[in-house]
Amino acid sequence: MRELLIKESAVEPDLRKFNLEHRRFVKVAVDAPLPKPLTYLDEGSEGVVRGQIVQVPLGRRSKLTRGLIVGTATEAEANEFKNLKSISKEMVEWPPLPEPFVKWLEWLSQYYLYPLGFVFSNALPRLGRFTQRKTKHPSPVRSSERTTPPALTTEQAKAVNAITKVLDGFSAHLLLGITGSGKTEVYLRALEPILAAGKKAIVLVPEISLTPQLLSRFANRFGAEKIASLHSQLTDREKTNMWWTMVDGPAQILIGARSALFCPLANLGMIIVDEEQELSFKQEDHLRYHARDAALVLAKLSGCPIILGSATPSLETWQNVLTQKFQVHELTHRAVAVVPPTLEVVDMRGLESTQDLPGWLSPKMHGAIETALAAGKQAALFLNRRGVANLLLCPACGFSFECPNCDINLTLHHRTLVCHYCEYHQSVPGVCPDCKEGELKPIGIGTEKIQSDLAELFPEARIFRADRDEIQSRQDYEKLIEDMEKQNIDILVGTQMIAKGLDFPHLQMVGLVLADIGMNFPDFRAGERMYQLMTQMAGRAGRHVKEGEPPGQVIIQTYNPTHSAVQHAIGSSYAAFAEAELAIRQLFHYPPHGYMIAIKVQSLEKSLASNFIGGLARKLNSLKAKDENKFAVELLGPTESPLSRIKNQYRFHLLLKDTNRQRLHKVCQWLIENEEPPPKVKLVVDVDPMNLL
Numbered sequence: 246m247r248e249l250l251i252k253e254s255a256v257e258p259d260l261r262k263f264n265l266e267h268r269r270f271v272k273v274a275v276d277a278p279l280p281k282p283l284t285y286l287d288e289g290s291e292g293v294v295r296g297q298i299v300q301v302p303l304g305r306r307s308k309l310t311r312g313l314i315v316g317t318a319t320e321a322e323a324n325e326f327k328n329l330k331s332i333s334k335e336m337v338e339w340p341p342l343p344e345p346f347v348k349w350l351e352w353l354s355q356y357y358l359y360p361l362g363f364v365f366s367n368a369l370p371r372l373g374r375f376t377q378r379k380t381k382h383p384s385p386v387r388s389s390e391r392t393t394p395p396a397l398t399t400e401q402a403k404a405v406n407a408i409t410k411v412l413d414g415f416s417a418h419l420l421l422g423i424t425g426s427g428k429t430e431v432y433l434r435a436l437e438p439i440l441a442a443g444k445k446a447i448v449l450v451p452e453i454s455l456t457p458q459l460l461s462r463f464a465n466r467f468g469a470e471k472i473a474s475l476h477s478q479l480t481d482r483e484k485t486n487m488w489w490t491m492v493d494g495p496a497q498i499l500i501g502a503r504s505a506l507f508c509p510l511a512n513l514g515m516i517i518v519d520e521e522q523e524l525s526f527k528q529e530d531h532l533r534y535h536a537r538d539a540a541l542v543l544a545k546l547s548g549c550p551i552i553l554g555s556a557t558p559s560l561e562t563w564q565n566v567l568t569q570k571f572q573v574h575e576l577t578h579r580a581v582a583v584v585p586p587t588l589e590v591v592d593m594r595g596l597e598s599t600q601d602l603p604g605w606l607s608p609k610m611h612g613a614i615e616t617a618l619a620a621g622k623q624a625a626l627f628l629n630r631r632g633v634a635n636l637l638l639c640p641a642c643g644f645s646f647e648c649p650n651c652d653i654n655l656t657l658h659h660r661t662l663v664c665h666y667c668e669y670h671q672s673v674p675g676v677c678p679d680c681k682e683g684e685l686k687p688i689g690i691g692t693e694k695i696q697s698d699l700a701e702l703f704p705e706a707r708i709f710r711a712d713r714d715e716i717q718s719r720q721d722y723e724k725l726i727e728d729m730e731k732q733n734i735d736i737l738v739g740t741q742m743i744a745k746g747l748d749f750p751h752l753q754m755v756g757l758v759l760a761d762i763g764m765n766f767p768d769f770r771a772g773e774r775m776y777q778l779m780t781q782m783a784g785r786a787g788r789h790v791k792e793g794e795p796p797g798q799v800i801i802q803t804y805n806p807t808h809s810a811v812q813h814a815i816g817s818s819y820a821a822f823a824e825a826e827l828a829i830r831q832l833f834h835y836p837p838h839g840y841m842i843a844i845k846v847q848s849l850e851k852s853l854a855s856n857f858i859g860g861l862a863r864k865l866n867s868l869k870a871k872d873e874n875k876f877a878v879e880l881l882g883p884t885e886s887p888l889s890r891i892k893n894q895y896r897f898h899l900l901l902k903d904t905n906r907q908r909l910h911k912v913c914q915w916l917i918e919n920e921e922p923p924p925k926v927k928l929v930v931d932v933d934p935m936n937l938l
């Protein structure tokens with residue numbers, strides 16, 4: 246710009262003034278790793294507006310880069326740029342993004358400490374409107390039969406009335422109720438006035454719950470043309486079509502996994518987040534946002550109600566109920582009267598040596614499977630570990646197989662040793678490769694082992710295994726649901742993939758093979774997750790048992806029967822569990838009684854990563870020593886991450902904790918702006934981290 250002015254000063258002064266007055270300077274968040282928007286010249290006759298999507302030249306890139314107009318710049322700001330460039334082309338096919346949506350993108354960028362240009366490019370589908378082929382309405386549901394809604398129960402009616410009382414304005418609601426208590430019916434009813442007013446709504450569900458059954462339920466109520474759905478397995482074109490049918494087409498309800506939030510709807514009237522406690526709402530790469538928290542902010546900025554639904558809310562959400570930021574509406578029993586299942590805990594200590602059954606199976610669980618099968622019903626066993634064995638060990642010398650790329654033991658699958666974190670696998674040798682003597686012995690269990698043991702115990706039964714080795718696509722998953730419904734399966738063995746939200750009418754018995762897996766995770770949320778898993782699992786059994794029929798059975802096997810998560814899962818209410826758990830969190834200032842940001846550093850060279858993170862910690866500590874008030878952040882670490890090497894990347898982390906969120910953010914902001922990682926080192930800032938492994 247300065248160069249430009251010097252040159253222009255040679256021409257007639259009045260003309261230069263004229264030119265300047267007719268130029269506008271605009272700030273553009275470009276799709277590039279830049280902390281701040283860049284200033285460009287807008288020479289178009291119309292003038293661009295905030296929220297408009299444009300294309301701009303950037304650095305030495307030969308192609309134009311997409312950018313978002315976020316505001317105007319002053320001449321002084323423009324003067325900072327030596328080489329001021331012009332916006333090249335407005336992308337006319339995109340309507341300007343609605344103002345609350347632009348504000349929301351800015352919030353995401355500030356809160357998750359991620360460049361605005363990247364946040365924005367994450368938001369839009371890759372294809373523009375006019376590049377799409379003309380298609381009919383891309384309804385996710387083929388046909389639908391309109392159904393009449395049932396009469397609401399008193400509790401449901403109370404919830405619907407409270408939620409829909411004020412539709413113009415932000416309000417947050419927790420719908421607390423077990424699966425089958427009629428939460429979805431409340432969502433459907435709460436959406437009615439939104440649709441009638443011509444507004445749009447977003448319904449977020451965990452990716453795994455986004456089944457044809459769920460979509461049909463919405464389509465049957467409102468008509469297939471009103472429904473659009475977004476999930477990760479759609480092609481770019483399908484995504485684009487869904488996106489446009491929501492933005493300016495007939496669809497009014499977008500049902501999707503977390504990314505559905507990024508559809509910029511001008512008249513958003515309601516957001517629903519079902520199973521709000523689900524971990525899958527947190528994105529674990531790029532923009533590490535939590536969709537539930539992002540949805541709350543979007544609802545606030547859009548001025549509309551938001552409903553969070555769960556049987557076992559996250560403690561963050563429960564804390565918001567306790568401090569009355571959220572209204573809570575409880576559905577205390579199943580919508581359709583059924584006999585509740587019985588729930589028993591089996592103490593596994595000392596059991597192994599006293600029976601003929603495989604070591605992982607108690608006589609109680611064995612008996613319950615027999616009973617269910619004899620009654621022509623189904624059984625399901627959960628175990629959070631795939632494979633045949635956790636570990637293959639040489640009893641002679643103690644040798645075990647480790648992944649050459651990751652700091653983890655290889656898991657035995659059939660005749661192959663597999664790493665669960667990278668693609669590495671190898672075949673199993675006949676004798677120990679180390680001492681050349683010992684006969685290798687599998688230690689620990691996995692889903693494959695359970696399946697093969699059951700096949701011997703119940704030779705007549707049709708056994709199916711559902712884990713990430715078997716279920717790899719949405720089609721596989723839908724086939725499984727169908728096979729369960731049609732009773733083509735007698736015993737289902739699976740990881741927690743099958744514990745969520747499924748409703749199988751003939752499933753009589755549900756067993757958790759080993760509750761202890763997960764209890765001892767080095768994560769302060771381990772207890773919360775165990776509690777959620779056990780409660781969810783219990784919700785799967787005997788869902789349609791009527792008066793006079795034998796109740797469903799839930800059996801939990803554990804070596805820690807007195808663990809508080811187990812005790813609460815069998816004996817008390819969610820509120821009682823939350824109270825106990827919150828007291829522990831308070832003691833250590835863990836969320837929701839404190840805020841956390843994880844600084845994660847990784848590199849192929851161990852010393853590079855550890856030196857860099859060590860330096861960061863020293864810097865923060867010395868700042869803290871200087872100004873206790875401004876930097877009163879608690880530092881945990883730096884330490885090697887529990888999984889200290891994945892895909893040959895050495896991993897370290899440093900946890901920052903503070904009871905003051907603003908202060909914590911400022912410190913991290915400072916860190917990002919001042920401490921650039923050296924070459925070959927990757928720095929990731931994870932705000933409100935959910936995964937500390």
Ligand code: ADP
Pocket residue numbers: 395396397398401422423424425426427428429430431580581
């Ligand atoms: P959730 O979403 O909490 O799992 P649903 O809304 O799916 O619960 O309800 C569980 C079952 O009960 C469904 O089959 C649903 O159709 C039925 N249901 C829900 N509310 C009512 C009601 N008020 N009257 C009759 N059936 C209902």
Ligand code: ZN
Pocket residue numbers: 648649650651664665666667668669892
């Ligand atoms: Zn590996």
